Amino acid sequence: MTLKKKLTILLGITAVLAIGGIAMINPFTGEDEPEYGVEMTNERQQKKEIEIALSKKIYSEYKDVEKIEFNQWRHSKETGMWGITVNINNSNAMSFNFSDLKSINSLRGSSYNPKTFKLVKRDKKLNSNQVTIDKLKIKYSE
Known part of the structure; x- marks a missing residue:
């Protein structure tokens, strides 16, 4: 060569x-x-913070809330929207949609089936920033 x-x-x-x-x-x-694990940890933390804020929101708006269970998060690649369904007191399902996972302020809507949703709204909504959820049974998503 x-x-x-x-x-x-x-x-x-x-x-x-x-x-x-x-x-x-x-x-x-x-x-x-960024490493994949670092990004996922941040996303997991954001979801947990939103779930805590949602728990406070639900408790501040409805009477007799004792148990909250978060199902798995869903993400639409087409729209970029995030969604989660929450079971309240085992028999009341409510769905929430978010434009992103930055904070509870990204909440774009919620819905429930009026035929099966039996929780009663409070006469006066509590300030969700001052609500304590320590006594609630909460199962966060995984």
């Missing part, structure tokens, strides 16, 4: 390695991509 061929092969290998190294860095920020 001639020196010219060896040099061409060496430059080709170097170029491939350099391109591969550049591809592993985020081109928009110049930083490494």
Whole structure:
């Protein structure tokens, strides 16, 4: 093999390695991509914070709330919306939709079946920021 061929092969290998190294860095920020586990932990924390805030919201709006159970979160790739169904006192189901998982302020709507939903609204809504939910039985989503 001639020196010219060896040099061409060496430059080709170097170029491939350099391109591969550049591809592993985020081109928009110049930083490494976040690890999958770190992102998932953050998402899990956001869901838990929203579930706590929803528990306070439900307790502040309805009488005789004793037990709240959160089902699995759903995410629509088409719309970007997030949703969760909550069972209250075992027999009252309510669904909530969020535009994102940033906070409870991302709540875009809620719904329930009036034929099966039997909870009674409070005469005066409690301030959900001052409500304590320590005495409620709450099962958070996994």
